Amino acid sequence: MISSVLPTYNRAPLAFEKGEGSWMIEKDGRRFLDLGAGIAVNVLGHAHPALVTALTDQAQNLWHVSNLYEIPQQQKLADKLVSETFADTVFFTNSGTECCELAVKMARKYWFEKGEPAKTEIIGFEGAFHGRSTAGIAAAGNEKMTHGFGPLMPGFKHVPWGDLAALQAAITETTGAVILEPVQGEGGIRPMADADLKAVREICDAAGILLILDEVQCGVGRTGKLFAHEWAGIRPDIMMVAKGIGGGFPLGAVLATEEAASGMTAGTHGSTYGGNPLACAVGGAVLDIVAAPEFLAEVNRKAGLLRQKLEGLVAGYPDVFESVRGTGLMLGLKCTAANTDVLQAAYDQLLITVPAADNVIRLLPPLNISDDDINEAIARLSAAADAVQSQT
Ligand SMILES: *Cc1c(COP(=O)(O)O)cnc(C)c1O
Numbered sequence: 001m002i003s004s005v006l007p008t009y010n011r012a013p014l015a016f017e018k019g020e021g022s023w024m025i026e027k028d029g030r031r032f033l034d035l036g037a038g039i040a041v042n043v044l045g046h047a048h049p050a051l052v053t054a055l056t057d058q059a060q061n062l063w064h065v066s067n068l069y070e071i072p073q074q075q076k077l078a079d080k081l082v083s084e085t086f087a088d089t090v091f092f093t094n095s096g097t098e099c100c101e102l103a104v105k106m107a108r109k110y111w112f113e114k115g116e117p118a119k120t121e122i123i124g125f126e127g128a129f130h131g132r133s134t135a136g137i138a139a140a141g142n143e144k145m146t147h148g149f150g151p152l153m154p155g156f157k158h159v160p161w162g163d164l165a166a167l168q169a170a171i172t173e174t175t176g177a178v179i180l181e182p183v184q185g186e187g188g189i190r191p192m193a194d195a196d197l198k199a200v201r202e203i204c205d206a207a208g209i210l211l212i213l214d215e216v217q218c219g220v221g222r223t224g225k226l227f228a229h230e231w232a233g234i235r236p237d238i239m240m241v242a243k244g245i246g247g248g249f250p251l252g253a254v255l256a257t258e259e260a261a262s263g264m265t266a267g268t269h270g271s272t273y274g275g276n277p278l279a280c281a282v283g284g285a286v287l288d289i290v291a292a293p294e295f296l297a298e299v300n301r302k303a304g305l306l307r308q309k310l311e312g313l314v315a316g317y318p319d320v321f322e323s324v325r326g327t328g329l330m331l332g333l334k335c336t337a338a339n340t341d342v343l344q345a346a347y348d349q350l351l352i353t354v355p356a357a358d359n360v361i362r363l364l365p366p367l368n369i370s371d372d373d374i375n376e377a378i379a380r381l382s383a384a385a386d387a388v389q390s391q392t
Contacts, residue, residue, distance in 0.1 A: 012347065019046020022366050022373045024352065033377055035365045036352040040185065040217045040330070043244040043290060045366035051247050054285035055278065064276045073280035077253075077287065084226055084291050086235035087255035091264075092275025094250045096216035097131025099240035102254045102269060103212045104135045106238055107177040108155075109263030110210065119176035120155045122212070127161045127187030127357065128180065130214055130240075139179055162192060164199050171203070177210040177238075178203075182228040185217035188358030189325050189332025197232040210237040210260055216252070220244030221290040221367050223328035224300040231327075244290070244367075249282040251275075290367065299367050302374060303328045306363070309378045317385040319392060325360075329367055332360040337388050345384035351377060 016024040016032070022045050024032045037043065044051060058073070065071060078090040093099050104122065111119035122139065124130070130139040137145040138153040146152055159166035161184065182197055184190040192200070204211045213236040218228040222244060225231055229239075237260040242252030252274075256264075273279070289295055307324060310331065314321040320342060322334040335342050339359045346353050346361070354362040365377070 014347070021045040021047075022369045030350055032350045032352050033373060033380060034352045035363045035377055036354045037364050037366050038248060039243065039354055040222055040364040041243045041246070042248045043220055043222070043286065043367045044247050045368055046248070048247065048368075050285050050289060051249075051282055054281045055249065058278050058281035062277050064273070064278070066272060067270060067275065071275060071277055071280065073277045073284060074275040077275075077280045077284045080284065080287050080291070081253065081255060084287070085239075085255055086257065087239065088258040089256055089261045091254045091256075091269065091271075092280065093242065093252035093254065093271055094273050094279070095131070095252050096214075096240060096242035097133040097136040098271065098274070099216065099242055099252045099254045100130045100136045100139055100214070101133055103179070103214075103238050103240055104139065104153075104155075105269060106254070106256060106261060106264055107210050107212065109268065110260055111176045113263040116176075118174050119209070121157060121172070121174045122155060122177045122179050123157050123159060123167060123170050123175060124179045125161045125184075126158050127184050127190065128158075128214075129184070129186035129217075130179065130181075131216075161187070161190060162196055164196060164203065167200065168203055171207045171209065175207065175209055177212050179212040179214060181214045181216075181218060182232070183218040183223065183327060183330055185330070185362070186356055188334070188356045188360040189330060189362055190358075191228075191325070191327050194232040197229060198234055201232075201234040201236075212236065212238040212240070214240045216240050216242040218330055220286070221296055221299055221328075222330045222364070224296060224303055225328075226291050226296065228327070245283050245286060246279060247282060247286040249279055251279040251283045253283075295367075299329055302367075302369060302371070303331075305371065306365070306374050306377075307331060309374070310363075310381075313378060313382055313385065316382070317389060320385040320388045326363075329363075329365055329369075331363040332356060333363065335359050335361060337392060341388050341391070342384060345387045346381065348387065349380040349384045351380040351384065 018025040128140040130136045141158045239255045
């Protein structure tokens, strides 16, 4: 008999009842160290006092009004995002995949209004993940997600990850945009080199097409800059943001330049919940903390510490780990053993990690994780590696 919750997930038999900073407490009382952060969501850990205050203060006053009215919390967050980034304008969503829907609509509408309605095609990269909506799975083009769900939304083409010659060759008269994650998350923590991201921008400029960046996982301080593309010194035309921006409250945002957004006039897009007062009150509190240069400097320092210790671990357990990859606090351990065995061994050590494609386990800690907790995570990972090694 089918379970009352639609069985689309393979869930670990763990039920957490409370979170405190980088820790989660299971219903049986065990304390797990959280290097998953709800898949790069809880950027300030669990129950951060500033976020609890922002949420509960707003909850006492007004939860929801709809976008038929002005929403000051939304205006404030949009102003802050515009002042901190390349963007001139922001649309708020509830999730990453909704951002993909709007990014695709925005790119198509841009060319339509320019009098070039044939430029509907968007080129993506293999290994991508852009969400589970019909545009999201078509944009990523991964057979694992599209199988059985056809006919797919037309207008997407894919080239191998990082293959700029293939990208260049794929661009035609009907190409309107390129979409990519500066650091692929689900694809196995695969960063695009800064020089390559720069080259992608140049290819788009030369072809006169839009660049859409999906920073749903790598954005909001995760790589040590507020947004990952800043490392390459480039500016996208459209950017998808979600996960970390809400710190655990459902919130996403599409950021765009005035030019790229020029087709999106009143009545062309909308969302009932998107940008509601509760979500934007929390998002504002997240951004106030994460966008501060001192906070980002700490992310970079902690990332250096964690990475150095992980390199040591990899050197010590060649039968378990092959290499460290990623950037900032978006790190992956490419495994020699099966990543699912490492994931399970980490659970046994009360340590949460997240699997990814390419036999990788992801380490996506809260960005404010303490040095002590980083050391504790390494101790638990090495105990997990011992256990995996003794099985083989
Ligand atoms: C998680 C993710 C999405 C989808 O976000 P949802 O909130 O699950 O819809 C899109 N793109 C990237 C890069 C992601 O990591």
